[in-house]
Amino acid sequence: MELQKMSFVKLAASFVAGAGTTVAFLRYGKNSQWIKRGLTTEGSARNGTMVGTDTKITDTRFRDYLNQKGNREIKAFEEITKETKIRFPKEAIMVTDLAQLYFFRWLIPALNVKKAIEVGVFTGSSSLAIAKGLPKDGKLIAIDISDEYTKVARDFWKKEGVNGKVDLRIGKGIDKLKELTNNNSEIGTFDFAFIDAYKPEYKDYYELCLKLLKKNGIMCVDNTLWDNKVFDPSNQESNTIFIRQFNEMVKNDSRVDIALSSIGDGVTFIRKL
Numbered sequence: 001m002e003l004q005k006m007s008f009v010k011l012a013a014s015f016v017a018g019a020g021t022t023v024a025f026l027r028y029g030k031n032s033q034w035i036k037r038g039l040t041t042e043g044s045a046r047n048g049t050m051v052g053t054d055t056k057i058t059d060t061r062f063r064d065y066l067n068q069k070g071n072r073e074i075k076a077f078e079e080i081t082k083e084t085k086i087r088f089p090k091e092a093i094m095v096t097d098l099a100q101l102y103f104f105r106w107l108i109p110a111l112n113v114k115k116a117i118e119v120g121v122f123t124g125s126s127s128l129a130i131a132k133g134l135p136k137d138g139k140l141i142a143i144d145i146s147d148e149y150t151k152v153a154r155d156f157w158k159k160e161g162v163n164g165k166v167d168l169r170i171g172k173g174i175d176k177l178k179e180l181t182n183n184n185s186e187i188g189t190f191d192f193a194f195i196d197a198y199k200p201e202y203k204d205y206y207e208l209c210l211k212l213l214k215k216n217g218i219m220c221v222d223n224t225l226w227d228n229k230v231f232d233p234s235n236q237e238s239n240t241i242f243i244r245q246f247n248e249m250v251k252n253d254s255r256v257d258i259a260l261s262s263i264g265d266g267v268t269f270i271r272k273l
Ligand SMILES: C[S@@+](CC[C@H](N)C(=O)[O-])C[C@H]1O[C@@H](n2cnc3c(N)ncnc32)[C@H](O)[C@@H]1O
Pocket: 004, 005, 008, 094, 095, 096, 119, 120, 121, 122, 123, 124, 125, 126, 127, 143, 144, 145, 146, 149, 171, 172, 173, 174, 196, 197, 198, 201
C-alpha cells in the first residue's frame, strides 16, 4: 500500500520563475517523466485560494472574480487548501480547483444525487463539495489509498457536519471498486461518480464505475486536459499518453454520452446511456 502511494505522489520542486509565476516540476510516479507546470502566484493564489491546475488563466483578476462573485462562499474549501499546503506542501497541487468544487457542490443537488462514489480523496476537497450537495440521507463512498492524507479529510468532514454521509474506504481504487461490483446489490445503484486517483488506472476505474452507475448516472473524470498537454502531439510523457488514450476510448464508447469541459485541469462529464 505504501509503495503504491509513493509511486503516485507527485514529487515537486518549485522555484519562482518570474514576476508572479512559479514553475513546479512534478511527476506522478518514480518511473514517469518530470513535467513542468507554471503556477500563477498573484491575486487569489497569494491569499491561498488557488491551487495549481489553472495554468491557462493568465489574468488572475479572472480567477479572483470567478471565486469571489461566482458562488456562495464555503470557507472550508479554502481552509482545506491552506491546511494541505502546511501539512503536505509538495503534494498540495493535487487539491481540486476551487471553481470545480463550487460547481460540484451545485451539481449534486441539481442532479438529485443520493448515492455517490469518489476515487481519489486526498485531503477531502472534492468529497466535501459532493457531500455538502447531498441530501441528509445521501451517501458518498470515498476511496483512497492513503490513511495519512485522508486524516485531513476526516477532520474537515466532521467539522463541516457531513461525516455521517461519507463512508471512507482505504485501499487501492480498483480493489475497493471490485468489492462493490462483486456485490450484485450495488450494481446500477449509484447516481454519481468522481474519478481523480492514479492516472494509469483510469480505464479500470471507468469500467467499474460504469457498472455501478444507474442508467443516466453521471461520472466526472478529472485532469482530462492534463495540464494542456493532451493536445500537443510532441508531448509523449506517460501520463499524457494515458489521459489521451482514455479520452479517445471514452469518445468512442457508445455506452455513454460525453462532454469534456475545460474547468480546472479538464473534467469529462459522462452520462451512462
Ligand atoms: C489528485 S489526488 C485527489 C484529489 C482530491 N480529489 C481532492 O479534491 O483534493 C489523488 C489521490 O489519489 C490517491 N491514490 C493514488 N493511487 C491510488 C490508488 N491506486 N487507489 C486509490 N487512491 C489512490 C492518492 O493518495 C491521492 O490522495
